[in-house]
Amino acid sequence: MKLRMLLFATTLLACARSFAHDGHHPSPEAIGPADSPMPVIASPRERAARLFFSDRRLVTQDGHDVAFYTDVLKNNVVLINFFFTQCTDSCPTQSARLEEVQTLLRANPRPRVRLVSVSVDPAHDSPAALAAYAATWHAGNDWTFLTGSPQIVNDVLRRLGQLVAERRAHTSRATRQRGIG
Numbered sequence: 001m002k003l004r005m006l007l008f009a010t011t012l013l014a015c016a017r018s019f020a021h022d023g024h025h026p027s028p029e030a031i032g033p034a035d036s037p038m039p040v041i042a043s044p045r046e047r048a049a050r051l052f053f054s055d056r057r058l059v060t061q062d063g064h065d066v067a068f069y070t071d072v073l074k075n076n077v078v079l080i081n082f083f084f085t086q087c088t089d090s091c092p093t094q095s096a097r098l099e100e101v102q103t104l105l106r107a108n109p110r111p112r113v114r115l116v117s118v119s120v121d122p123a124h125d126s127p128a129a130l131a132a133y134a135a136t137w138h139a140g141n142d143w144t145f146l147t148g149s150p151q152i153v154n155d156v157l158r159r160l161g162q163l164v165a166e167r168r169a170h171t172s173r174a175t176r177q178r179g180i181g
Contacts, residue, residue, distance in 0.1 A: 054155065060127065060145065078116050079114075080118060082117075084125055115144070122148055122149065
């Protein structure tokens with residue numbers, strides 16, 4: 001089982017690297033005030049990624065307000081799953097697998113690899129509920145649990161192709177995203 005998880009994690013990282021674009025030069029367009037001493041330069045890919053994923057404000061299990069693209073995805077290889085804390089079906093199984101991936105990553109560290117769990121039940125999954133759930137799975141600093149207002153969470157889920165009418169209908173498969181930037 002551990003070998004299979006190591007192979008899964010290795011495949012995940014190898015696939016993510018195939019999306020990398022070393023040597024891609026950023027656009028000279030600056031984001032931010034032109035008179036700023038150090039304007040932030042964004043490539044067309046980064047601007048498109050920010051537009052697609054959005055910088056909707058979500059809340060972590062620690063109660064920190066984060067911008068979804070800029071603070072969570074950008075410059076990271078991210079394994080995202082969808083869950084809700086009251087789930088007794090596939091969510092605990094999937095979270096246990098992510099805990100195993102986290103253990104493998106700790107044993108063989110990879111910079112900028114993050115696990116992200118997005119609640120599909122923001123009405124019930126407060127930051128405190130997420131923190132308790134995260135503690136159950138021994139989540140470390142590279143595993144972020146996200147919630148927020150139902151409207152904003154639903155927009156993020158829609159953008160990721162995971163918006164469902166009922167929380168129990170959410171997918172039990174994880175997706176991989178590579179934050180451009």
